[in-house]
Amino acid sequence: MMQFVADGIVSAALIALGAIGISMTYNILRFANFAQGEILTIGAYFALLLVGVMGAGIGTLGPVAFGWPLLLSILFAMVATSIVVLVVDWLLFRPLRNRNAVRITLIMAAFGLSLMGRNLVTLIAGGEPQYYAFFIPKAFELLPGIKVVPDDIAIIAIAVIAFVALFLFMTRTSMGRQMRAVSENPTLAQINGIDVRAVIRWTWIIGASLATVAGVLLAHNTQLRPEMGFDMLLPMFAALILGGASNLYGTILGALVIGLTEAIAVSLGLAGYRAAITFMVMLAVLLVRPQGLLGEKE
Amino acid sequence: MPDPMLAVHDVEAGYNPSLPILHGVSLEVFEGEIVTVLGPNGAGKSTLIKAIAGLLKISRGSVTISGRDITGLETHELIRERVAYVPQTENVFARLSVEENLALGALHNQDQFVEQRRRVLDLFPDLERLGHLAAGKLSGGQRQMVAVGRALMADPVLLMLDEPSAGLSPKLAQVVFSQLIRVKEVGVTILMVEQNARAALKISDRGYVLAEGLQKVHGDARSLLDNPEVGALYLGAKSRLARS
Numbered sequence: 001m002m003q004f005v006a007d008g009i010v011s012a013a014l015i016a017l018g019a020i021g022i023s024m025t026y027n028i029l030r031f032a033n034f035a036q037g038e039i040l041t042i043g044a045y046f047a048l049l050l051v052g053v054m055g056a057g058i059g060t061l062g063p064v065a066f067g068w069p070l071l072l073s074i075l076f077a078m079v080a081t082s083i084v085v086l087v088v089d090w091l092l093f094r095p096l097r098n099r100n101a102v103r104i105t106l107i108m109a110a111f112g113l114s115l116m117g118r119n120l121v122t123l124i125a126g127g128e129p130q131y132y133a134f135f136i137p138k139a140f141e142l143l144p145g146i147k148v149v150p151d152d153i154a155i156i157a158i159a160v161i162a163f164v165a166l167f168l169f170m171t172r173t174s175m176g177r178q179m180r181a182v183s184e185n186p187t188l189a190q191i192n193g194i195d196v197r198a199v200i201r202w203t204w205i206i207g208a209s210l211a212t213v214a215g216v217l218l219a220h221n222t223q224l225r226p227e228m229g230f231d232m233l234l235p236m237f238a239a240l241i242l243g244g245a246s247n248l249y250g251t252i253l254g255a256l257v258i259g260l261t262e263a264i265a266v267s268l269g270l271a272g273y274r275a276a277i278t279f280m281v282m283l284a285v286l287l288v289r290p291q292g293l294l295g296e297k298e
Numbered sequence: 299m300p301d302p303m304l305a306v307h308d309v310e311a312g313y314n315p316s317l318p319i320l321h322g323v324s325l326e327v328f329e330g331e332i333v334t335v336l337g338p339n340g341a342g343k344s345t346l347i348k349a350i351a352g353l354l355k356i357s358r359g360s361v362t363i364s365g366r367d368i369t370g371l372e373t374h375e376l377i378r379e380r381v382a383y384v385p386q387t388e389n390v391f392a393r394l395s396v397e398e399n400l401a402l403g404a405l406h407n408q409d410q411f412v413e414q415r416r417r418v419l420d421l422f423p424d425l426e427r428l429g430h431l432a433a434g435k436l437s438g439g440q441r442q443m444v445a446v447g448r449a450l451m452a453d454p455v456l457l458m459l460d461e462p463s464a465g466l467s468p469k470l471a472q473v474v475f476s477q478l479i480r481v482k483e484v485g486v487t488i489l490m491v492e493q494n495a496r497a498a499l500k501i502s503d504r505g506y507v508l509a510e511g512l513q514k515v516h517g518d519a520r521s522l523l524d525n526p527e528v529g530a531l532y533l534g535a536k537s538r539l540a541r542s
Contacts, residue, residue, distance in 0.1 A: 174405065177398055181391050188388060191351060193377030193405050193452065 002146050004263040010152045010221075011235075012259025013159035016252045017214035018229075019236040020166065021207025023251040026240065027183040028203045029093070031106035036211060036236060037229030038117030039085060043212025044219040044228065045125050046077035051132050058133045058220070063150035065135040066220055073132075074216050078209040085208040086201060088113065114230065121226040129223040132216075155217045162210060163252060170248065175202055183246075234275060235262070242282045244295020253293050257281065301365060302326035303487050304350070304381075304456055309359035311349035318357060319345045321511045327456065332478065332488040334498040334519070336528070337508035343491040344386065346508065347460050350489075351383040352376055363456065377406050382449035386460040389445035392434025396425055399433050399444050403451030410453060418447045421480055439470040443477070450481065457481065459490040463497065475501050499523050 018040050025033040050073040051058060059067025092109055101109075137149040170176035175198075182189040182199045190196060215229060222228070235258050243254025261281045265274035291297050304327040312319035319342045327333045337343045348354045350361050352373040360369045363379050376383070382403075391399050400418065404411045419426050422443045428436060433444050442462060449457055462478065463471035471494060479501050482488055492498035499505055502519040507528055515528060522528045 174401070177394065177402055178405070180394060180398075181402055184391050184393050185388055187353065187373075188385065188391065190373040191353075191376075191383050191385065192402050192448070193374050194402070195374050 002143070004260065004267040006142065006146050006148050006152065007266070008260035008263030009256070010155055010259070011262055012256040013156050014214050014218050014221075015232065015235045015239050015259055016255035017159055017162060017210045017217075018232050019239045019251045019255055020248065021211045022236055022240050023245065023248050024179075024203045024207045026245055027248075028179060029097075029106075029200060031103050031110065032237070033207075034107060034110040034233065035113040035117060036207070037231070037233040038114050038121070039081060039208050039229065040211040040215035040218070040232060041121055041226060041229035042084060042117065042215075043077045043081040043208070044215035044224050045121055046080040046212070047073040047216045048125075048130060048132060048219070048224055050076045061154070063138070064154045065137065065151050066132070066154070070132060070216070070220065074213060077216060078212045081208045081212045082205045085204045089200070089204055114233075118226050118230060125224075125226070127226055129225050131223055132220055151221065155221070158213065158217065162213060166206070166210070166248075169206075175199070179203065235259075235278065238278055238282050242285055242292055244292030246296055247292070247294040250292055250294030257285070257293070300328060303329045303364055304489060305360075305362045306346070306350060307360045307362075309346070309349060309356055309361065311345060311354050311356045311359075313345075313354065315355065315357055319511050320349065322359065323508065323511070323513050324359075325506050325513065325516070327487060327489050329455075329487055330482070330485070331503040332482050332490070332501055334495075334502040334505045335489070335491045335508060336493075336495045336498070336505055336522075339493075340510075341508040342511040343508055344460055345511075347383070347458050347489070347491050350458065351381075377452050377454075380453065380455045381458065382452050382454035382456070383458045384445045384449050384460065384462065386464050390433040390436075390441050390448070393432060395430055396433055396436075396444050397429040399448045400425070400429075400451050403448035405452075407451065407453050411451075414451055414453050417484065418450050421450070421477065421484065422447050438466050439473060442466065442474050446477065446481065450486065454486060456487045456489065459488065461491055461493060463492065463494045471497060495528070496523070 018036060021039065022033055022036045025031065047070070051069060054069055056069050058070035061067040092113065093106065096106055096109060137151060139147040139149050142148045170180060178189065178194045179199050179202060181192065181194060182196055186196060218228060239254035239258045240251050242257055243250030243252065258278055261278045262274045265271065265277040270277060285293065306323060306325045308322045308324055309320055310318045310322055323342070323346055335343050335346060345354060349356050352371050356369055360367055362368065363381060366379065368376065368379055391402065400415060404414055407414055424440065425443060425447050428440060433441060436444065462474050466474060475497055478488060490498065499519040499522055504518050505516065505522045506513055507515040515522065515525065
C-alpha cells in the first residue's frame with residue numbers, strides 16, 4: 001500500500017528537477033517558458049549522443065544500472081543544452097526583451113520554440129523510442145511492502161544533491177543573491193550595480209542543466225522520445241503553481257504533492273485519470289490557498 | 299571655484315521621448331555638499347534623479363561626474379562611477395536579509411567589504427542587531443536605514459536619495475535627516491529630492507526649486523528658507539512661483 005510513496009518520490013524528483021527551470025524563468029525573466037519540456041528532451045538526446053560516441057554503454061555503479069559513462073554524458077549534455085539555450089535566448093528572447101515585448105509575446109514565442117524543438121528532435125533523431133541501454137531492473141524490499149529499484153534511489157540521491165547544491169548556490173554565493181535580487185526587484189537590482197544580463201545567462205544555464213538531469217534520468221527510467229519533455233510540461237507547471245510560483249522551494253514541494261498524487265492514482269488503478277486527479281488536487285489546494293503552498297500573497 | 303562633482307547641464311528627459319517632463323534642467327553639486335531639489339508634485343524632481351541614475355533616457359543635455367560624461371550610462375554601470383541611488387519606494391530587497399542587502403551593496407567593492415561594512419555599521423549600529431532579519435519585516439525607518447546602508451556599501455562619492463522621508467512620521471524623518479548629516483560628515487556628497495522642504499533645507503548646503511520641469515530658483519539653503527517665493531510654495535503660504 002505504501003508503495004506509492006516510493007514511486008511518487010521518484011516521480012516528484014524528476015518533476016522538480018524540470019520545474020525549477022520554469023520557476024526561475026518565471027521569476028527572473030518573467031514569463032512562463034512552455035519550451036522547458038523540449039529543453040529536457042534535448043538534454044536527454046545530447047546524453048544519448050555521447051553514450052553512442054563513447055560506445056561503452058552506460059556502465060554500472062554497484063547495484064545501480066548506470067555508472068560513470070552515463071554520469072559523464074549528463075555533464076556533457078548539461079553543457080551542450082546550456083549552449084543551445086543561451087543561443088536561443090540570444091537569437092529570440094533577448095531581442096524581444098530589448099523591444100519590451102509583452103509577456104504574452106514571450107509565452108507565444110516559447111510555444112513556437114516548443115513545437116520547433118520537438119519537430120527538430122524528430123527530424124534528427126527519429127520518432128521511434130530509443131534507449132541508453134537495455135537492462136532488467138531488480139527491485140528489492142526497502143521496507144515491508146515497499147519495493148524499490150536501486151536506480152530509483154540513485155535518482156532521488158542525484159535530485160537531492162542537485163537541490164542542496166541549488167540551495168547553497170542561491171543563498172551562499174554572490175550570483176545566487178543577485179538572482180534572488182533580480183527576481184524580487186529588477187530595477188533596484190540594476191541600481192545596485194547588478195548586471196541583469198549576467199543573471200539571465202545564469203538563469204538559463206541552471207534551468208537547462210537541471211532539466212537535462214531530469215531528462216536523462218527520465219529517459220533512463222523509461223525511454224527517449226521526442227515528446228518525453230512535452231509530456232512532463234503539465235506536471236511541471238502544476239508543481240510550480242501548486243508550490244507557489246514565486247518560491248523556488250515551493251516548486252519542489254509542489255512537485256512532491258504532484259508526484260505522490262499521481263502515484264496514488266496509479267496505485268488505485270486510475271492510471272488513465274492521473275492527470276485529471278492531479279489537477280483536481282491542485283485546484284483544491286489553490287481554492288484554499290490561491291498563492292500556492294509556499295507562495296506569497298500579491 | 300572648484301569643479302563640480304556632479305554637473306547636470308540642460309537636461310531634457312521623461313518617460314516618453316515625445317513628452318519630456320524636464321525641459322532643460324541644470325544643476326551642480328560640489329564635493330562635501332548636501333543639495334536638495336524641491337518642487338511640487340509633478341515638478342519633475344524624481345524624473346531628474348532617475349534620469350541621472352540612467353533609469354530614464356536623456357534626450358538632450360549632459361550629466362558629468364567629476365568631469366567624466368556619464369550621460370546615457372546604463373543604470374548598473376553607475377555604481378562603478380561611485381554614484382549610489384536610493385529610490386523612494388521599494389528601496390530594499392524585502393525577501394533578503396539585512397546582511398544580504400548590505401552584501402549586495404558591496405558587489406563592486408568586494409576588496410573593501412569588511413572595512414566598508416564596519417563603517418556602515420558605525421553609522422547605523424542598529425543594522426548589526428537586525429542583520430539576520432528579512433528587510434521586508436522591518437519598520438519604515440529601519441528600511442530606510444537598510445536602503446542607505448546598502449547604498450553606502452558601494453563606498454560612493456555621491457549618494458542620491460529620492461524623498462528619503464516619504465512615508466515616515468515627522469519624528470522618524472528627523473532621525474533620517476540627522477543620519478544624512480552623519481553620512482555627509484564621513485565624506486559622502488548628497489543630492490536628494492524632497493517634499494519635506496523645511497526639514498530638508500535645514501540640513502542642506504544648497505537647494506534647487508523645480509516647477510513644471512524647469513528650474514525656477516536656486517541658492518544656498520538659508521536663502522531659500524528665507525525666500526518668500528519658496529516659502530510661499532513649500533513652507534506654508536500662497537505662491538506666485540508656480541504660475542511664473
